[in-house]
Amino acid sequence: MSHPWLAARTAQFDSSGIRKVFDLAAKMKNPINLSIGQPDFPVPDAIKNAACDAIHADRNGYSQTQGIPDLRERLQADLQKEYGHDDRRVLVTSGTSGALVLAMMALVDPGDEVIVFDPYFVMYPALVAMVGGKTVLIDTYPDFRIDLEKVEAAITPRTKLILFNSPSNPTGVVADEAAARGLAQLAAKHNIALLSDEIYRLFCYDAPLPSPAHHNPNVIVVDGFSKAYGVTGWRLGWVHGPAAIIDKMTMLQQYTFVCAPHPLQWAAVAALDVDMSPQAAEYAKRRDMVVAGLRDVGYEVADTGGAFYVFPKVPAGKGTAQEFVARAIENELLIIPGGIFSGRDTHFRISYAASEATLERGLEVLRKIR
Incomplete structure (x- = not known):
């Protein structure tokens, strides 16, 4: 809702789509949350x-x-x-x-x-x-x-x-x-x-x-x-x-x-004196697991070498990324539609900063709705 005191620049912005999914996760009992780019390992x-x-x-x-x-x-x-x-x-x-x-x-x-x-x-x-x-x-x-x-x-x-x-x-x-x-x-x-x-x-x-x-x-x-x-x-x-x-x-x-x-x-x-290479190696393993799991069932995924994200393409005939993500959310899987990051709405973001068990649950939903 607008207000007469607000500066004109504020009209250009809406709440981040990622934050909206984050808020949605807080209301769900057992979500498969692959939406937030936040490390899941404990601080040393x-x-x-x-x-x-x-x-x-x-x-x-x-x-x-x-x-x-x-x-x-x-x-x-x-x-x-x-x-x-x-x-x-x-x-x-x-x-x-x-x-x-x-x-x-x-x-x-x-x-x-x-x-x-x-x-x-x-x-x-x-x-x-x-x-x-x-x-x-x-x-x-x-x-x-x-x-x-x-x-x-x-x-x-x-x-x-x-x-x-x-x-x-x-x-x-x-x-x-x-x-x-x-x-x-x-x-x-x-x-x-x-x-x-x-x-x-x-x-x-x-x-x-x-x-x-x-x-x-x-x-x-x-x-x-x-x-x-x-x-x-x-x-x-x-x-x-x-x-x-x-x-x-x-x-x-x-x-x-x-x-x-x-x-x-x-x-x-x-x-700066703490070695975090074991955590990075664990995430590399998860990257391999997620990319292989998606490609095995026909998702198109570009080669990825870092961070903890993959950005698969929505399968043909499954609508926009917004529509595809809505179906995922109906199955308690939280992922982010690509239109939040792009002028296109053809892909979706998965964060694999999550346990292998959670990632497997997420892959199962993606197999189901493909």
């Missing part, structure tokens, strides 16, 4: 203990806006080792979503164009619209691979930013080295910003993540602790990029989020 004790220790040590006030020195210095050292960029700086943010908001505010003026790959993380077009930008979608169907010729053709004098997400939410596809390098080179050639959203970096199952930041020192990279360590509710992310950009984002954080949650930043320092 070392990380939880560090958070509790920080709270009991009364580290509960504000931190420096840019993050506590112990965390920033550790991240900065890791960045220097990986990239060797003299001008690369780090900012600890209130979640990766906070980092994305600050980047949009720092980079995009009203009327600027932002290139986004379709399918996309649901937040991208909304964030672009919030700052008055224009989203320019580049179709990546059917295999969700980036066509560099399409990207170059989409660049205009108004293009300010390319938003790139690998491993991808919702498809689980990891862009290859040629695509990462090509995007980095295009951004440099046309003097436009490239933001690489690498929140699923840990979950690359077949090879390490190729980051465009290896090929262009001006690439802005968003990362975080939420997915890798199972702490999505802690709202703890970070961003790194050219000092001039990070400095301005830090100033913007002073007037918005103020700082990331202080005691949890101390837990993040401890997290």
Whole structure:
């Protein structure tokens, strides 16, 4: 319902379709919930203990806006080792979503164009619209691979930013080295910003993540602790990029989020010493199980190499993704229609961040309604 006090920009947004499914799950007795992109493994004790220790040590006030020195210095050292960029700086943010908001505010003026790959993380077009930008979608169907010729053709004098997400939410596809390098080179050639959203970096199952930041020192990279360590509710992310950009984002954080949650930043320092490869290996196993299970009964699924999602095509004759998902929900299976992530409504997203027993129940429903 509208209200005369609301700003005009609010008319562009509805509640996230993912949140609607999340709310639906809360009302169901025994749902097969393959809808939410949230790790299902327990947070390692070392990380939880560090958070509790920080709270009991009364580290509960504000931190420096840019993050506590112990965390920033550790991240900065890791960045220097990986990239060797003299001008690369780090900012600890209130979640990766906070980092994305600050980047949009720092980079995009009203009327600027932002290139986004379709399918996309649901937040991208909304964030672009919030700052008055224009989203320019580049179709990546059917295999969700980036066509560099399409990207170059989409660049205009108004293009300010390319938003790139690998491993991808919702498809689980990891862009290859040629695509990462090509995007980095295009951004440099046309003097436009490239933001690489690498929140699923840990979950690359077949090879390490190729980051465009290896090929262009001006690439802005968003990362975080939420997915890798199972702490999505802690709202703890970070961003790194050219000092001039990070400095301005830090100033913007002073007037918005103020700082990331202080005691949890101390837990993040401890997290950096925790080996999460066993969890990643378990998710690789689940990926194989889900992809094989879907293909065995005729679902069309693109090759996926990361995150914890697959994005199958709705079978022929079964209607739109919205209609197909409605039938799934009638069978207590919660999945997400592709139209939430795309200009098309032909696919649906499955999150395999769930137990093997839950995944098998979900596959059984999908066999039934195919």
